[in-house]
Amino acid sequence: MPNLPAKSGSKIALLLTGGGARAAYQVGVLKAIASAYPRSSPLPFQIICGTSAGALNGAGLACYASCFHLGVKKIESVWRNFRTQQVYHADYLHLIQHQFRNFYSAFQADYANKRPVSLLDNRPLKQLLTRILDLQRIDRNIMRGYLSSFAVTASCYNNGDSVTFFQSDNASEWRRAKRCGQRTLLGIHHLMASAAIPLIFPSVRIHQQYFGDGSVNQLAPLSAPIHLGADKILIIGVDDPRPNEPSQRLLHHPDLATIAGHLMDTVFTDTLNSDIERMQRINKTVELLQQHKIKTELKPVQSLLLNPSQNFNQLASEYFLCLPLAVRTLLRSFGIRQHSDSSMVSYLLFEQLYTRRLIELGYQDGMRQQQQIMQFLAAETADPVS
Numbered sequence: 486m487p488n489l490p491a492k493s494g495s496k497i498a499l500l501l502t503g504g505g506a507r508a509a510y511q512v513g514v515l516k517a518i519a520s521a522y523p524r525s526s527p528l529p530f531q532i533i534c535g536t537s538a539g540a541l542n543g544a545g546l547a548c549y550a551s552c553f554h555l556g557v558k559k560i561e562s563v564w565r566n567f568r569t570q571q572v573y574h575a576d577y578l579h580l581i582q583h584q585f586r587n588f589y590s591a592f593q594a595d596y597a598n599k600r601p602v603s604l605l606d607n608r609p610l611k612q613l614l615t616r617i618l619d620l621q622r623i624d625r626n627i628m629r630g631y632l633s634s635f636a637v638t639a640s641c642y643n644n645g646d647s648v649t650f651f652q653s654d655n656a657s658e659w660r661r662a663k664r665c666g667q668r669t670l671l672g673i674h675h676l677m678a679s680a681a682i683p684l685i686f687p688s689v690r691i692h693q694q695y696f697g698d699g700s701v702n703q704l705a706p707l708s709a710p711i712h713l714g715a716d717k718i719l720i721i722g723v724d725d726p727r728p729n730e731p732s733q734r735l736l737h738h739p740d741l742a743t744i745a746g747h748l749m750d751t752v753f754t755d756t757l758n759s760d761i762e763r764m765q766r767i768n769k770t771v772e773l774l775q776q777h778k779i780k781t782e783l784k785p786v787q788s789l790l791l792n793p794s795q796n797f798n799q800l801a802s803e804y805f806l807c808l809p810l811a812v813r814t815l816l817r818s819f820g821i822r823q824h825s826d827s828s829m830v831s832y833l834l835f836e837q838l839y840t841r842r843l844i845e846l847g848y849q850d851g852m853r854q855q856q857q858i859m860q861f862l863a864a865e866t867a868d869p870v871s
Contacts, residue, residue, distance in 0.1 A: 498530060512557070513848035572607060576811050586600055618673070641696055643694045649708075666709065681698050
């Protein structure tokens with residue numbers, strides 16, 4: 486029987502947010518955390534929740550929950566050697582064919598079995614995930630006690646709900662306003678659905694419903710780990726640092742590229758901060774109730790948010806020319822150039838020079854905050870190495 490992770494009265498959740506290519510940053514932070522643990526140590530998180538590209542990173546960790554270092558090494562190997570062609574077709578022939586199919590689909594009858602419409606075709610990503618992920622390992626890791634729950638969130642186009650698909654040892658399904666949790670056996674199609682960025686990648690059909698990126702309509706990102714029993718939540722985000730200086734003055738109306746980037750930022754980052762503030766208010770309420778010895782079903786939940794120290798848009802502009810020529814041509818048709826005021830490139834730049842830079846940035850940020858992180862995880866996991 487393998488050595489099981491140390492048990493405690495509380496559970497720690499890891500929440501990985503969405504962000505396309507920006508998710509390479511999360512790998513660097515995880516690498517910094519792993520460096521504080523013995524090489525044979527199991528995953529220090531009992532619950533893993535992921536959205537969009539964060540769900541893909543979470544799946545890699547969940548598959549290797551018995552060895553934290555190995556899980557991080559596996560996902561780092563993928564991100565360090567990424568090419569755009571591994572995520573979506575990036576040559577002129579495929580891009581033209583894909584746009585022609587979109588055009589043809591617009592003229593099909595409503596009752597026809599239409600193909601999903603999107604700017605890019607991400608079938609290469611499905612092939613990559615099928616090749617590198619053995620999702621059957623997740624169920625085995627849960628049964629052996631290395632993991633309590635793994636959850637992936639997607640957005641349902643049928644009703645606008647935020648749906649969390651999860652595997653767990655004992656968690657129950659839940660239903661709240663505009664969000665729910667469904668117990669299921671997770672597959673590649675759930676990961677593809679969670680990472681289907683609206684308009685950029687095609688929607689995914691699961692049973693009789695259609696799903697897209699989990700960051701859309703995700704009004705309460707902390708809901709999933711809390712419903713799965715988390716007492717502490719470590720959050721690795723991809724939000725750009727807030728500038729201290731006043732907002733940049735626009736001399737004219739924002740162009741299409743700027744608006745598209747603004748929408749992407751809104752989808753991937755804005756709801757998390759408001760949900761953390763809401764949880765902090767609830768914690769204060771619970772504390773007051775406990776002081777007055779008033780019973781409540783609510784419990785305090787601690788959180789630690791880690792965000793990058795550098796602006797992703799500035800980094801992406803340095804590596805814009807690494808994108809395949811066909812993709813750069815397509816982006817220019819929308820007004821997106823190397824130094825455009827748009828964050829679109831930072832989400833779509835799946836090139837190894839850029840992703841390696843983000844991994845290094847995440848590692849540096851993680852090492853700088855390692856003591857704070859380990860204090861947050863203290864007494865709840867295996868003893869870290871000094």
